[in-house]
Structure formats: C-alpha cells, structure tokens
Amino acid sequence: MKLARPLPPGSTIGILGGGQLARMLALAAARMGIDCHIYAPEVDSPAFSVSAHHTVASYTDFCALAEFAANVDAITYEFENVPGETAEFLGRRSVLAPSASVLKIAQDRLVEKTFISSLGIEVALFAAVDDERSLEKALTLIGRPSILKTRRLGYDGKGQTRIDATTGVALAWRDIGKTPAILEGFVPFETEVSIIAARGWDGALVSYDVTQNEHENHVLRRSTVPARISAAMAEEASRIAAKIIAALGYVGVIGIEMFALGNRLLVNELAPRVHNSGHWTMDGCTVSQFEQHVRAVCGWPLGSTERHSDATMTNLLGDEADEWERLSGEAGTAVHLYGKHLARPGRKMGHINRVTPRQA
Amino acid sequence: MKLARPLPPGSTIGILGGGQLARMLALAAARMGIDCHIYAPEVDSPAFSVSAHHTVASYTDFCALAEFAANVDAITYEFENVPGETAEFLGRRSVLAPSASVLKIAQDRLVEKTFISSLGIEVALFAAVDDERSLEKALTLIGRPSILKTRRLGYDGKGQTRIDATTGVALAWRDIGKTPAILEGFVPFETEVSIIAARGWDGALVSYDVTQNEHENHVLRRSTVPARISAAMAEEASRIAAKIIAALGYVGVIGIEMFALGNRLLVNELAPRVHNSGHWTMDGCTVSQFEQHVRAVCGWPLGSTERHSDATMTNLLGDEADEWERLSGEAGTAVHLYGKHLARPGRKMGHINRVTPRQA
Numbered sequence: 001m002k003l004a005r006p007l008p009p010g011s012t013i014g015i016l017g018g019g020q021l022a023r024m025l026a027l028a029a030a031r032m033g034i035d036c037h038i039y040a041p042e043v044d045s046p047a048f049s050v051s052a053h054h055t056v057a058s059y060t061d062f063c064a065l066a067e068f069a070a071n072v073d074a075i076t077y078e079f080e081n082v083p084g085e086t087a088e089f090l091g092r093r094s095v096l097a098p099s100a101s102v103l104k105i106a107q108d109r110l111v112e113k114t115f116i117s118s119l120g121i122e123v124a125l126f127a128a129v130d131d132e133r134s135l136e137k138a139l140t141l142i143g144r145p146s147i148l149k150t151r152r153l154g155y156d157g158k159g160q161t162r163i164d165a166t167t168g169v170a171l172a173w174r175d176i177g178k179t180p181a182i183l184e185g186f187v188p189f190e191t192e193v194s195i196i197a198a199r200g201w202d203g204a205l206v207s208y209d210v211t212q213n214e215h216e217n218h219v220l221r222r223s224t225v226p227a228r229i230s231a232a233m234a235e236e237a238s239r240i241a242a243k244i245i246a247a248l249g250y251v252g253v254i255g256i257e258m259f260a261l262g263n264r265l266l267v268n269e270l271a272p273r274v275h276n277s278g279h280w281t282m283d284g285c286t287v288s289q290f291e292q293h294v295r296a297v298c299g300w301p302l303g304s305t306e307r308h309s310d311a312t313m314t315n316l317l318g319d320e321a322d323e324w325e326r327l328s329g330e331a332g333t334a335v336h337l338y339g340k341h342l343a344r345p346g347r348k349m350g351h352i353n354r355v356t357p358r359q360a
Numbered sequence: 361m362k363l364a365r366p367l368p369p370g371s372t373i374g375i376l377g378g379g380q381l382a383r384m385l386a387l388a389a390a391r392m393g394i395d396c397h398i399y400a401p402e403v404d405s406p407a408f409s410v411s412a413h414h415t416v417a418s419y420t421d422f423c424a425l426a427e428f429a430a431n432v433d434a435i436t437y438e439f440e441n442v443p444g445e446t447a448e449f450l451g452r453r454s455v456l457a458p459s460a461s462v463l464k465i466a467q468d469r470l471v472e473k474t475f476i477s478s479l480g481i482e483v484a485l486f487a488a489v490d491d492e493r494s495l496e497k498a499l500t501l502i503g504r505p506s507i508l509k510t511r512r513l514g515y516d517g518k519g520q521t522r523i524d525a526t527t528g529v530a531l532a533w534r535d536i537g538k539t540p541a542i543l544e545g546f547v548p549f550e551t552e553v554s555i556i557a558a559r560g561w562d563g564a565l566v567s568y569d570v571t572q573n574e575h576e577n578h579v580l581r582r583s584t585v586p587a588r589i590s591a592a593m594a595e596e597a598s599r600i601a602a603k604i605i606a607a608l609g610y611v612g613v614i615g616i617e618m619f620a621l622g623n624r625l626l627v628n629e630l631a632p633r634v635h636n637s638g639h640w641t642m643d644g645c646t647v648s649q650f651e652q653h654v655r656a657v658c659g660w661p662l663g664s665t666e667r668h669s670d671a672t673m674t675n676l677l678g679d680e681a682d683e684w685e686r687l688s689g690e691a692g693t694a695v696h697l698y699g700k701h702l703a704r705p706g707r708k709m710g711h712i713n714r715v716t717p718r719q720a
Contacts, residue, residue: 009684032688035699050410286692308668324660328655328660329661337392
C-alpha cells in the first residue's frame, strides 16, 4: 500500500526489529510526536523501553504480524533480512517503506549488483557462483585476489572469504557453506566512503555529506565527515545515490557503501535502512538520518541535510562502552549508549560523535 | 540522600511529573542508556510513551511514592510545585536532586527574593504582604506601578496582578485571592533574559549562553540566542548564576530569569528544573539542557555548553502545532512536538528551533 496522506503527529509507526537502529528511530519519532510500535522476537530488545507499544513475536508469526499491521499507520524496519514473505504480507495490509520489492533486491548480492550495474553505475567485477565448477569459471574471468560471498544473509564480514593466489577452490567453496554465491573482484580501494540519502513518497530526494569509513575486522570502527575526497567525487556520489533510489522508487533512508579508487567510485553495497555510517548526523545536522527516515516514511517534508559541524563517529564495541564516564567528560563528545545489558566482545554497545566547528 | 557514585548506564532515574519537560528528559536519558520511571497523576502523561516505567498516582500517595523510591536509583522532577512533604519523604528514601531544601526556597517568592538579595544580587524592590494593611504599607515603600504576586503556586502570569496609579488596594488584594503575597516594584526593563546553568554533585559549574526572551500574555513566546546584551553583562549573568547555585548547594539544571536595565541585571525568578527558555540547546549545542540535567543528577561529568549554532526557539501554543507540516518543511527548522492529544488554547504543544550558523 502507498501512503494516502502525511501521517499527523499522534500517528503510530511500526518498526520490525528492536535493536539500536530501531531505538534511535523511536527517539527521533518521539521528538516529532509520532508513537512507535516495535515488533521483535527478543524480549529484551533495546527499543522497547523508549516506545509506546511493542510485540514480542517471530518474524514469521503471521497472526502476530496481522495484528501488528492492524494497529499501526505505516511500517518500516531496521534490518534488511526481513523474510520476503513477511514483507509482502505486511505490504498488502499496511503501508510498508521501503517496499518489499526493494528488499528483494537488497537481500541478494547478485541481484543487487546486477541492478546497480544495469543503471550504468560501476561495481566490482562479479559473477554468479553455484558450485565448484562455476567458481572455477568465475575465477578465470575475474582473477585473483577476489572475494567469494554468499548471495544472502551476509553482514559484518560474515558469509565471505578471500581467494588469494594460492587459495584452493574447494576450500573457498566449503568456507562459505556451499551456498549460492557471488564472486567479486578485489578492489584495491584507497578510501571507503558511504552516502546516506533519502527519498519521499513524492519523489523528493536529499543526501547527506559523504562520509569516510574505516573498518576493523569487517566491522565499522570510525566514520568521518567530511570525507577526504574531491568535491567532484562527492557530487558524483550524490548523483549515484539519486540514480539508485529513484530507480528503486525508494521511500526512506538508504545507506550506500562505495569504494574510491583514483577518481572512480564503485558501489559496494546498499543498506535499505538507516546506517551505522550515518550516526554522525545525530550531532552534525539539525535533522538526523533517523528523523529523516521517519519523515520520509510518514510523508512529511524531507529535512535539510546541511552539516552544521564536522564530526567523527566511533563505534563502542563490547567493553569499550565501559569508558562512558571518561568519554562523556570530553568536551565536544556526544555519547550514545544503546541500553544493551550484555557487552559481548565486538557487540555494538554505543557510539560517540566527536564534533568540531565546520571548517569548509 | 547524596549520590554515592555515578550511576552507570542501565540505571533508572525517577521523574516526578509527566509533561513535556519529563518527556524531553526521558529522551535525553535514553540516549545515555539511562532508563526512566515517570511518576504522574495523569493517565495520558506525554512522558509515559517514551519511558521504560511509569506510575499513575497522586503526589501525596505515600505508599506509591515509597514503592517508586524503592525502584529507582535517583529522583528528580519537572516542576517546582512538588509538595514539600513529598520532596522530603523522597529525599529520605532515595537520592533527590535538586534537594527538598532548594524546593522550599524556590516555591515561595518571598523566601526566594530574600535569599537572592542576601547574596548581594539585585532584585526588584519587594515587601511581604499578608493583608490589606500590609499591602498599603508596602505600596508606600515601593510605590506604583508595582506587581502583587502570591507567594506560592504562581506561573505563566497566574496569581499576580499589576497595581497602577489608580488601582484600589482592596481590589488588588481580592484579585490574588487574599493569600500571602509579595509586592514587587515594577521594573521598566529593556530586555528579559535568562540563563540556564548546572551544577554537579562534585560542585562543578557550567552555564549556557544567555538567552533573550519575549513573553506574550505572560507566556514565553520566543527565546533567542545570542541575547542582544553586552559581553560584560553576559559574563555578569553567568557569575550571578554561579553564585546562586553554589549557595544553594544545587545539583541539576536551573533556569534563572533576569531583567536587563541599562547595565544592571535584576533576578526575577528561579526555576529549579529544566526551563522552556533552554529548549534551544536541543539544536544549538551538542549537550542539551535535558542531557545536562540527567548528567548532573546521575553524577556524570557535566557536558560542554558550547553553542555550535545560533537559534531562535518559538513555542507552539494550542492549534499553532497544526502547522507541523509547513514548519517541518522549513530548512534549518527543528520541530519538536510533545505528543499531547488535546490542543487547548494556549497549551504548550511543541516548539520549533530555527537554527542558523553561529555568527559570533
């Protein structure tokens, strides 16, 4: 279903998933006078304690989903691995943004890369891999080093393996679980960047300033804005984002990861949701990516993406969040903690934004 | 009780009152990983829907208050008219900030003015009024025009009447309900300003930039920062705030209203809580007055009060909040709505912060 008219304050949006992204969406919605209903299977979901309503149920409990859809004015989600049939079920009963068809593309790396490539946007060389034989064939096309990734359900480096000069084909195929995959040429990038963009129901488009990202062990460690790329490349990133979300008929915020190589930009991945590399907007802009997403889903005018301050966002992983007292004592540092009780190693427990006056 | 050690993320603070100030405190606390328990008599309190816990009970239900105190790690409030015995009861059972003794001073205009005056800080001429005879005597001392105010429970112009050249003494006395009062000389001020300051358990002091305020029908309409006063006067305002909160042994955020007259500053009123004239800090500073208050109450380091942007805060009263769609379409305007369902005339339904790059 499409949104018939903007949802006024007092409306309720449903969010699938109850982690930190849902929690920050709920806090942004609250500021706008919009209530949230969180749907998540985990009883201790961080978003529950800041939301008016919640449902604890499985993503494939269609009774609970029907009830949920009946009680909200629009539905969105904080993660892209919503089961396809769940998204379609909800999209028939309520307003769902981004749509089930967007999810279908973003959930499958092969479909995603094919789609992006079809728009004339550069991506790494890629080929479908369904068995050892097609992996061998793909390697002759793409060469080594290259990266073998599962088509579905990969994140933070999970479901992928690097194939170097001497890596055996059988080993690599076993490594990723002998599941439908994509082989991608390794991009010797100089810089990883991302752009957070948004599109409204009316087709309006905005994007935030390009962010430069550093990963450690395949997990985002740090995002800095402005990115150290040329103004021309930043404009190109914005044009790429606009082309992708217009082609998708997208509604909401999207995160698009890219590799910068010389003056080329190669799109690596789409995240059809608010994105970790956009957390700096909470303290660098008047309208954060979270409010922007709620505005888009609810049919409000999109907000200005102007950056009032420069910022570096650093994730607090595992016990790094125990440093809250020292970090909150730093001038110009905004501390965000997610209300998670168990600090497993590597778990995203919070983030900090170090903010400085805008230089350029 | 005093706070023994900083409250870590995962702690719960109790808030008396469930209106917009409590709601914005709860949103700020959530960002820090601190849960809130709201205590308010109204079943549809705006703060409930963004807080982990709430209690619906009267402020003089001592059973409910005891249960509340037992379930939180510290207690604060969003309004200064907490009954004295309630504050003392809670302060014996839990950490209460600001303290019951601060409330005792701030709840009574005569005690408050006497206290401020005793610090060598200028206030309007004032005198106690207990009956018509003492009102007549006070008028001979203070002259006309002057303002007769009830000592207790006045806000937004309620409980006060102006005595002009021809106003009858009996009429004025009847106007304010023949209740213990204070007569204050009228101050022909050029500018109304306020300062939001905070003090921690360790005695640390901070204050935000001075704000210039405009009232309409005794209700705050607009606050602008920076205020159009000299740097010397702004520093003096900050010194006055520091003197007052140090003398009070205050913990938390305080709002102090002042009149500017030539190069003089006269203190008009203390609000022992977050204050409407500090709402601009939500979009003008990295650490808002709401987060600052939670930091102070929880024993966290106080945050920087640096202003990254200039701002004008405008209250949305009654049906003015119906303009949410137009207002949210303005570039550089942050819209804050309080989740109130009934837009009674003059009711504070939300506010907007119009933000521009910092000029000086």
